[in-house]
Amino acid sequence: MPIASGQNAASVAEASGSYLTVEYDSLVEMVLSIYFPTLPVGVIVGGTAYPTKREALTMECADPGGKRRRSGMIASFALVLEICTTATVATGTFTRSHQKYAGVLAACSAAVKISVANSGGNVTSNLHQPLSSALPTSVNVKGGRGLAGLTNLGWWGIDVKEQKYTGSFYVKGSYEGEFTASLESKITGEVFASIKVPSRSVRHGWTQHNFTLTPYKSSPNVNNTFTVSFDASKTADGSLDFNLISLFPPTWNDRPNGLRKDLMQAMADFGPKFLRFPGGNNLEGNSIAGRWKWHETIGPLKDRPGRATTWGYQESLGLGLVEYMEWCDDLGIEPILAIWAGFALNGDTIPEDELDVYVQDALNEIEFLTGSINTKYGALRASLGHPEPWTLRYVEVGNEDNLNGGLESYTSYRFRIFYDAIKTKYPDMAVIASTIDMTLPDDAAGDYHLYDIPDNFVSRFNFFDQFDPKNPILLGEIAATEFNNGKGIDWNDTTFSLYPWWIGTVAEAVFLLGAERNANKIIGTTYAPFFMNLNNHQWSPTFLAFNADTAQTARSTSWYLYELFSHNHITHTLPARSDSSFGPLYYATGLNSHTNSHIFKAAVYNSTADVSVSLAFEGVSPGTRAELTVLRASDPFDMNKVGEENTVQKRSMILAGSMGAFEFKLPDLSVAVLRTV
Structure with missing residues (x-):
């Protein structure tokens, strides 16, 4: 089949966590800094776990005594703040770190500042009467006799423009006053937008409040905050519980819970052909329990529990299975669905006699996407607003099962069991193995990943000449990452470039030309990873790099290569x-x-x-x-x-x-x- 310049998708979404209980005798601030990994390009969602430098997710709270305390993240966030003036997207791409949650989704929140406005105020976590089983922990804000509220700093800033921002929050507690939602400068205190939201809050139940903010002017920089506040004197006991606070700018194709427009535009402009999702290492998880579970990523956001990813950050799963498919719809690209294959990055493997339940879970996922409304999971999809089934032609079993000790079980039973089950129910579906380090059965395809120095890309120009077109290859993660050094990459001591550079891009072009010459053997090619939030990343280089300022997004040197090749498609x-x-x-x-x-x-x-x-x-x-x-x-x-x-x-x-x-x-x-x- 003809070669396609494609992508993978890795992840870009929100943050999840829970607060420590901190009590104050006077006005103080508690800042919880949540750090995330980076997205890869191409597009695939999820990444490859190589021994590179990664930053762990931490939450640090400065108490009144000046002591610093650290808490670990828990699966559900007490307060999920999705404040982002931009949404992120991956195209024919692969996403791997902070790109997913500080990137693709338009929601943008990384640090939460909780301010208590007067003496006697306190902030506590609350497990009583949760918003949902998925989000069991809320934050209780007690303001004593005056104003109290929550302030969010965004993903290292908020890009305030003269445009409409849509927001919402859940609140519980008796309150007869008004809430104030606002966007303002952290430097000068200037208020760019503010709105009063009449309270419908009740004592024993959760109510969602919705609002819009339209700034009267654009901010000269991204050093801005989003605040929700209330008059504690008008509450029954001086406090309220909050959860799932969200603020979105305009998104690509105006989708709720949508994707960042500048990043989506950059993807659309280079002409992607496919999206591989959800990973990548993001799919595998650090443990079996921590794997990506498709059924936890669908439905209302309040019913998505979040998870710890493999790149040192939490994801709220706001970017879920349906959002990935809508991403494909909006760009007119082919979905390549990666399914969990019974193996986690810590080496834990599902035994052969216990694999059936996971195979059935994968079949359920495929039915959710492609089944008619007369099927169990097709009906579930329809209930979520998608009565028409999607077309799915490619399924990949696992991710890089040749690494971390996974190859033996993959070749001896795991791949074959998944392959047979999928082909039995969907005989026309192309099934892709996550490696080419094996004998591919029947018409199975393989996935090949390459990160290397430029010279080694050029030396592989003829790499695909001897491959059999009966078993085509997906080039699922491809990037020159380190300068020429005469030997290649030492994965125990990497010195990757921060950005793609021109000689590396030309070397990638040589390698892609070798694939183009063998187009009947190649499913598609993708750069990886796709996205990097420059403020905090776990992997570089990437296809696109960005920060909170949408005007500063950088289309890499390799982006221009893919744009040229993709818009001159050889059939x-x-x-x-x-x-x-x-x-x-x-x-x-x-x-x-x-x-x-x-x-x-x-x-x-x-x-x-x-x-x-x-x-x-x-x-x-x-x-x-x-x-x-x-x-x-x-x-x-x-x-x-x-x-x-x-x-x-x-x-x-x-x-x-x-x-x-x-x-x-x-x-x-x-x-x-x-x-x-």
């Missing part, structure tokens, strides 16, 4: 003859049957001079015109950084084919596409 590979061997010029040729264009894709790597090219397509008459587009950079180590200018130079020209041939020169470290017009 049929054509054989090519040359009097020169490959290198320093590497290329692939083909035809786009939809536009009837002949296409030549090329990269020049490690040349001492410009490379002269004379190109003739059989059947193309003399005088035919073609557009030549060349990408290059001023320096091999040029990078596109957050908040800075694009360093990739793009030049296009129209050529006329004299005597049926197109002649041109390509400089060293360039990527080019010629397409007849």
